[in-house]
Amino acid sequence: MVTAMTLTGKRTKRDLFWLGLLALFAVIPLTPWFTRSTFAQHVMIQVLLYASMAQAWNILGGYCGQVSFGHSVFFGIGAYGTAMAVVKFGLIPWPGILAGAVIAAVVAVAISYPCFKLKGHYFAIATFAIVEIFNRLFMVWYWVGGALGLDYGFTQPGWKNFVWYQTKDCCFYGVLLLFILVFGIVRWIEKHRFGFYLRAVREGQDTAESLGVDSTRVKLSAMALSAFLAALCGAFFAQYNYRVDPPMVMSLDMSMKFVLITILGGLGTFYGPLLGAALLIPLQEYTRAYLGGIGGGVDLIIFGLLIIIVVVYQPKGIMGILDRVYVRFKRSREGGK
Amino acid sequence: MATFLQVAFDGLLNGLLYALVAAGLSLIWGVMDVINFAHGEFLMVAMYLSYWLGFIWKVDPLVSSVAGGAFVFILGALTYRLVISRTIGKSAMSALLATFGLSMLLKNVCLNRFSPNFRILQHTLLGGKTFNLAGIIIPLPQLVIGLVALALLYLIYLLVKKTRLGWAIQATAMDKEAAELMGINTERIYLLVFGLGGACVGIAGGLLPSYLAVHPEVGGLFSLIAFVCVAMGGFGSIPGALLASLLIGLVEAFAGFYIAPVFKYVAVFGLYLVVVMVRPRGLFGW
Amino acid sequence: MALLEVRNLTMKFGSLVACNDVSFDVEKGSVVGLIGPNGAGKTTLFNCVSGFYKPTSGRMFFDGREVTNLPAHEVARRGAVRTFQVVRPLKEMTVMDNILVGAFLRGADADTAREVAEECLCLCRLEGMADNLAGGLPTGYKKRLEMARALATKPSLLMLDEAMAGLTTTEIRDSIEIIRGLKKGGITLLVVEHIMEAVMSIADKVVVLDSGVKIAEGTPQQIVEDEKVITAYLGAKFTERMKRTGGVTRND
Numbered sequence: 001m002v003t004a005m006t007l008t009g010k011r012t013k014r015d016l017f018w019l020g021l022l023a024l025f026a027v028i029p030l031t032p033w034f035t036r037s038t039f040a041q042h043v044m045i046q047v048l049l050y051a052s053m054a055q056a057w058n059i060l061g062g063y064c065g066q067v068s069f070g071h072s073v074f075f076g077i078g079a080y081g082t083a084m085a086v087v088k089f090g091l092i093p094w095p096g097i098l099a100g101a102v103i104a105a106v107v108a109v110a111i112s113y114p115c116f117k118l119k120g121h122y123f124a125i126a127t128f129a130i131v132e133i134f135n136r137l138f139m140v141w142y143w144v145g146g147a148l149g150l151d152y153g154f155t156q157p158g159w160k161n162f163v164w165y166q167t168k169d170c171c172f173y174g175v176l177l178l179f180i181l182v183f184g185i186v187r188w189i190e191k192h193r194f195g196f197y198l199r200a201v202r203e204g205q206d207t208a209e210s211l212g213v214d215s216t217r218v219k220l221s222a223m224a225l226s227a228f229l230a231a232l233c234g235a236f237f238a239q240y241n242y243r244v245d246p247p248m249v250m251s252l253d254m255s256m257k258f259v260l261i262t263i264l265g266g267l268g269t270f271y272g273p274l275l276g277a278a279l280l281i282p283l284q285e286y287t288r289a290y291l292g293g294i295g296g297g298v299d300l301i302i303f304g305l306l307i308i309i310v311v312v313y314q315p316k317g318i319m320g321i322l323d324r325v326y327v328r329f330k331r332s333r334e335g336g337k
Numbered sequence: 338m339a340t341f342l343q344v345a346f347d348g349l350l351n352g353l354l355y356a357l358v359a360a361g362l363s364l365i366w367g368v369m370d371v372i373n374f375a376h377g378e379f380l381m382v383a384m385y386l387s388y389w390l391g392f393i394w395k396v397d398p399l400v401s402s403v404a405g406g407a408f409v410f411i412l413g414a415l416t417y418r419l420v421i422s423r424t425i426g427k428s429a430m431s432a433l434l435a436t437f438g439l440s441m442l443l444k445n446v447c448l449n450r451f452s453p454n455f456r457i458l459q460h461t462l463l464g465g466k467t468f469n470l471a472g473i474i475i476p477l478p479q480l481v482i483g484l485v486a487l488a489l490l491y492l493i494y495l496l497v498k499k500t501r502l503g504w505a506i507q508a509t510a511m512d513k514e515a516a517e518l519m520g521i522n523t524e525r526i527y528l529l530v531f532g533l534g535g536a537c538v539g540i541a542g543g544l545l546p547s548y549l550a551v552h553p554e555v556g557g558l559f560s561l562i563a564f565v566c567v568a569m570g571g572f573g574s575i576p577g578a579l580l581a582s583l584l585i586g587l588v589e590a591f592a593g594f595y596i597a598p599v600f601k602y603v604a605v606f607g608l609y610l611v612v613v614m615v616r617p618r619g620l621f622g623w
Numbered sequence: 624m625a626l627l628e629v630r631n632l633t634m635k636f637g638s639l640v641a642c643n644d645v646s647f648d649v650e651k652g653s654v655v656g657l658i659g660p661n662g663a664g665k666t667t668l669f670n671c672v673s674g675f676y677k678p679t680s681g682r683m684f685f686d687g688r689e690v691t692n693l694p695a696h697e698v699a700r701r702g703a704v705r706t707f708q709v710v711r712p713l714k715e716m717t718v719m720d721n722i723l724v725g726a727f728l729r730g731a732d733a734d735t736a737r738e739v740a741e742e743c744l745c746l747c748r749l750e751g752m753a754d755n756l757a758g759g760l761p762t763g764y765k766k767r768l769e770m771a772r773a774l775a776t777k778p779s780l781l782m783l784d785e786a787m788a789g790l791t792t793t794e795i796r797d798s799i800e801i802i803r804g805l806k807k808g809g810i811t812l813l814v815v816e817h818i819m820e821a822v823m824s825i826a827d828k829v830v831v832l833d834s835g836v837k838i839a840e841g842t843p844q845q846i847v848e849d850e851k852v853i854t855a856y857l858g859a860k861f862t863e864r865m866k867r868t869g870g871v872t873r874n875d
């Protein structure tokens with residue numbers, strides 16, 4: 001699979017870790033913890049979904065350094081793509097998923113081509129503005145369901161329609177495939193020219209240009225890929241919830257989830273998005289489930305605090321903390337010898 | 338014609354409110370090149386303060402606005418000390434992200450404490466009062482806020498352009514290191530600027546419950562509109578922010594009235610995109 | 624035909640004319656020194672040639688084809704690569720990765736790129752540093768990284784902007800050796816440098832700028848004796864010293 005393609009063709013240690021992780025995920029549905037509780041299933045699915053979303057964003061925001069707050073637009077287009085296919089056209093979701101992702105990539109390139117000329121805060125605010133515009137337009141676009149959104153009717157459960165009602169195992173494997181796709185692509189990119197170019201553009205656009213890197217093209221490609229993958233995540237989201245409406249998918253809050261999970265886990269790192277999601281999603285789901293009414297917003301209070309702390313004290317997020325622990329551990333071992 | 342004037346006037350009044358909210362943001366952005374994402378939540382906090390003062394002790398928002406200003410001054414200064422000062426020198430986005438965290442924190446603390454309910458303050462001095470000027474109906478609370486906005490913007494302008502402190506602020510904004518060499522305590526200036534920026538939005542928040550319901554989400558849209566005003570006006574230019582705010586107020590009112598209410602914000606944010614595509618550093622930016 | 628031809632290049636910043644009607648050639652296989660007092664417009668000229676600035680007027684030809692107004696990455700792609708006077712390491716990437724970015728210009732294959740990068744790493748004496756983050760290197764190393772990175776793109780014209788400023792005497796001597804080696808390897812060089820001993824010892828031709836105007840062009844010997852250059856830049860004492868030590872200092 002993807003992971004076998006390392007720089008030299010050998011499997012490095014980190015790839016073994018990554019394969020091990022995937023194996024672990026693959027057997028989770030067989031464990032009693034998972035099979036006994038639909039809630040645990042729900043949490044696991046959410047973790048993998050949000051990890052994939054954050055990783056999709058990470059390509060552009062982390063590796064390429066173009067912090068976009070507009071990714072919910074692409075996520076939303078993906079969600080609408082599949083929902084339109086199923087609800088409006090009565091098709092199976094797959095062509096909708098593909099069409100949504102392609103449209104998202106095209107829209108992303110069309111929007112960001114002019115926006116990439118903007119610097120710093122002007123770019124950030126432009127991406128906010130775009131989310132608001134899309135959100136409002138989808139609210140009144142009756143063809144795609146307007147403010148009410150699109151609700152799935154009953155369809156035959158199974159892989160063909162990509163819906164299940166009784167069990168979540170298949171959903172889990174579905175999201176695992178998405179996860180493998182997104183993380184696999186990033187793993188591949190990390191080791192190839194495109195990955196180096198992404199980071200070069202982040203670290204210094206002029207320097208990159210001086211070395212023959214077409215920074216505009218790199219940024220646009222990163223944007224297109226990132227939007228494409230975000231849209232796939234959106235499609236899964238719609239299939240999983242059997243519905244879609246504008247505030248659910250195209251909102252600033254949703255956009256910020258892409259950003260903040262990555263920041264929390266570690267911007268521009270491979271495992272960061274997974275770590276961020278693995279911390280945040282259980283926090284969110286369990287506080288909501290167990291604190292109930294009195295817990296309104298508690299998860300977001302904690303999340304807000306975590307974000308402040310991470311940005312202020314450890315800009316590399318959880319990955320940064322792990323790195324530091326690892327270095328200390330290695331040093332103490334070497335010191336012991 | 339009368340409707341046209343009415344809509345225009347409503348738009349201008351709303352624009353002045355935006356200017357009042359944006360003023361503090363503009364000051365902070367201009368001096369520190371920092372976007373305070375929690376700006377709208379500062380507004381919300383001041384609104385709650387004003388609401389509770391009015392609800393429990395029957396203090397009028399006109400008076401509470403002073404308390405709001407003072408409270409958010411302290412909140413702003415604390416934010417600077419605890420968060421912003423530690424992000425300076427890191428990546429340009431870090432202050433924005435940290436303040437986004439702060440905005441989540443403030444919003445959800447209020448949600449948790451005060452519930453998501455909309456709260457309206459009854460029996461305020463200005464509430465519901467209007468007067469008629471040659472056929473145009475002018476709501477009194479909005480008018481007062483508009484006048485306060487103009488006064489406050491003028492005061493900030495004077496402060497920055499005409500006082501010794503303003504001179505130090507300008508020097509710090511232009512070149513932090515050079516200002517330090519001149520003996521300016523830039524750390525204090527930043528603290529003060531963040532506090533002042535907070536105070537402006539605090540005053541706005543204190544006044545608003547005269548006619549606007551308070552709820553935890555109220556700040557979000559104000560934040561975005563304030564960003565757009567400031568960015569469109571051009572990097573920390575106070576007159577630019579005022580002009581942009583009025584423009585946005587007008588566009589919002591006309592789009593809302595003549596097209597459809599939902600297009601208000603499509604028009605506003607669309608205007609921003611058009612302006613920065615043509616002038617990437619805003620109307621008054623270089 | 625010269626490898627690089629600069630024709631009537633003018634660059635204005637508002638009312639300031641940073642380069643004023645400058646023309647000169649860089650012959651294939653030669654080392655050309657570009658000197659002049661601070662603010663003479665040397666870096667500006669580099670920026671124009673390498674596509675970072677759009678010149679106000681004038682044209683540039685590289686390898687027989689016009690490169691005026693081409694974007695920077697396209698100029699680099701054609702083989703004219705520059706370094707920056709104020710070093711610009713890709714800070715959060717390792718030294719090796721920095722050089723790899725350059726090496727990838729001539730092919731997407733990671734293994735080949737790595738080989739090229741290793742070579743450049745050794746050539747610029749950065750061997751022990753491969754896995755260090757570029758942002759944390761000492762200045763001298765950063766300067767050499769600039770050079771290694773540019774070299775990794777396999778340029779036919781290498782433009783060095785004060786690659787020796789701030790280096791120690793030994794480091795300068797190393798750099799001179801490296802440049803001589805590059806020349807032997809067939810790379811043409813355009814070198815901006817304030818360290819006269821260095822320029823004079825490596826350059827086949829020297830172009831002198833002053834306030835944006837080209838005031839002289841010629842062999843190092845001619846330049847050292849040029850009255851205009853002496854008043855504008857070198858100073859009489861320097862010429863005295865140069866003459867005493869026999870025109871150009873070599874390797875001592």
Ligand SMILES: Nc1ncnc2c1ncn2[C@@H]1O[C@H](COP(=O)(O)OP(=O)(O)OP(=O)(O)O)[C@@H](O)[C@H]1O
Pocket residue numbers: 636639641659660661662663664665666667668708
């Ligand atoms: N982007 C710019 N905008 C405005 N003026 C500029 C710009 N770049 C350079 N200048 C001006 O152009 C003139 C030439 O500058 P340049 O950097 O080319 O000089 P230089 O010969 O490289 O000097 P040094 O030896 O100090 O590196 C200077 O007066 C400088 O201030």
Ligand SMILES: [Mg+2]
Pocket residue numbers: 665666667708
């Ligand atoms: Mg220079």
